[in-house]
Amino acid sequence: MKLTKLAGLALAALVAAAPAAQAQVKIPKPKIAFIFLGTATDGGWSQSQDTARLALAKAYGKVPFVENVPEQTDKVEQAVDLFISHGGNVIIAGSYGYSDAMAAEAKAHPNLAFINMAGISSAPNLESPYPKTYQGWYLAGMAAGYATKSKQLGMMLGFPIPDVLWDINSFALGAQATNPGTIVHVAFVNSWSDPVKEAQISQAMIQQGADVIATDMDSPAALVVAEKAGKYSVGYQVDMGKSAPNGILTSVVFHWEKELLPAVAAMKAGTWKSQGTPLYGIDTGVVDIAPLEHIPADDIAKIKAVRQKMIAGSFDVWAGPIKDQSGKVEVPAGSAPTIDQLWNMNYLVSNVKGSMK
Amino acid sequence: MMELFTAWVGSIPAFAAPFLLATAGLIINERAGVMNLGAEGVMAMAAVTSVLMEMAGHGTALALLSGIGAGLGLAAIFGIMAVFLRVDQVLAGLVAFALGIGVSGFLGDGSENQTVNGISPPPGSDFAFLPKLLAGVLDQDWLTWFAFFAAIAVWFIIERTDLGLRLRAVGEDAPAADAAGVNVALYRFGAVLAGGVLCAIAGAHLSLVGAHIWVDGMVAGRGWIAVAMVTLSRWNALRAIAAALLFGAIQALVPQLLSSGMNVPVYFIQMSPYLATLAYLLIAGLFAKGADAQPADLGRPYLREERR
Structure with missing residues (x-):
């Protein structure tokens, strides 16, 4: 890479x-x-x-x-x-x-x-x-794990650079935490904004069984397709709830x-x-999630509890063991990566399906 | 695997439609001898206008019509420059391109990324009695259906009617057509407008069917690909259907493969449009007939008094 x-x-x-x-x-x-x-x-x-x-x-x-x-x-x-x-x-x-x-x-x-x-x-x-967008994406992944019935999620992202890879990886880890066995289909759009392509990828992911669509892109185009198909979705950057009022779980937002x-x-x-x-981090409020919707109240409470732990500094998204797609241990049990290591992330975690090369 | 194949084949027509509409529109232009490089701008104008009108609550039909109107307006500006003022057609086309991109960005400022209802395929299948693969291909929204009928109509009018004969005459040999009593300027301007309508519908397809939103720059070079596809389809609207389908097939394959979890290199995505172009060039080259299909008077402004 x-x-x-x-x-x-x-x-x-x-x-x-x-x-x-x-x-x-x-x-x-x-x-x-x-x-x-x-x-x-x-x-x-x-x-x-x-x-x-x-x-x-x-x-x-x-x-x-x-x-x-x-x-x-x-x-x-x-x-x-x-x-x-x-x-x-x-x-x-x-x-x-x-x-x-x-x-x-x-x-x-x-x-x-x-x-x-x-x-x-x-x-x-x-x-x-x-x-620390990965904190928001981990919480969103938890919500997606609670919402999915097919145990298949779809997420599209711009380019495979470290701070984008940690979005997909934390989303997958969050989903894994609340619904073991859930896989995340990944697609790199190779652009920061190409809404026509985003909608097409969303459509393809739904056709192949994904029932939660998350977008790491600028536009809500992928969410619109999910909404029309009656599927759940997760937005990014701003609260995208208006684009998918009936299916949005949350949005990872910047402040x-x-x-x-x-x-x-x-x-x-x-x-x-x-x-x-x-x-x-989420403790400073620079990153956060929009209000959680369309999942049961006790699930929301569990996600909020993790959010509180993140704010208190007692929850690390990257706490090991974390394995990559090939099964190689990237973060050994009992340790966590440094910020420099995060900035050099170049793998997808084990429950992500797809390629970044 | 079969499901992947069915999903892929079913998604091809909607991928192909905007390219097909724009290519058919440009074929009308070029068969009349007008080289129009402004398609990208016309598409952007139509894409933004139709979304803005739908956001204002005017309904999809009126939104589409307004989009066509906006694209037509830009096409008319190009036509006046290229046909009546006899400005160099390449320059006039680039002006129309830049104007369309600029004005569309200006109009859409503040309305980006806001969802509209747009046009979607009918819920459920109208063709459930057919095999799944065939039903998937036929279950399209009405604007995608229109694209294919429009291309057939363009072919029929150009190749099989008197109107088309005169249009082709103007594009092949404007002085001879003029001598035969055909109003060259009128035919060329009409061709620019008719082509503008189809390019505008292509733009509206992107925003109303494809994305359901407007984003500055969302046409993303698709108008330029259409310019190239005119040459690839050798100025024939039926071949344009084949070209658009082939192009759409390769474009549609990428998201299907990506979301299936197969290891598709990201670079394959970047490469695929060019791969499609290469494949088509190869096919076109293998089956090319003797004569060059390019209209002989393409890009040449016509002035009766001018010595040729």
């Missing part, structure tokens, strides 16, 4: 390059600007970030933004430079593909603060946070504002330090 290795290597290099003692960046008067991959109203990835932008605007005044910025270094740098030339001093972007451009800009402007949601690059003044509001407040106070590429 070349992409995974490359991402891992890049990450390792960046972590190694980051100075041990990180300087603090003080921004007495934050002038924030946002760079979006999609449109601010795309109903998914960028909209979840726009919610955070609006929260910041309430606290710090108008927050300008630019939409539809492609994952090309020169285009991203143009957008960043434009904001900086207008006095922007806190630049917040939101895509994995912006990582190089943000690193270059952070180096060129050491006195300004940069945050790139879902990026993989870091510097003393650049942080790339990501939610970026819970990370960004404290970060900008710390910048203002002069206490902000880049954490590198930190993961924000």
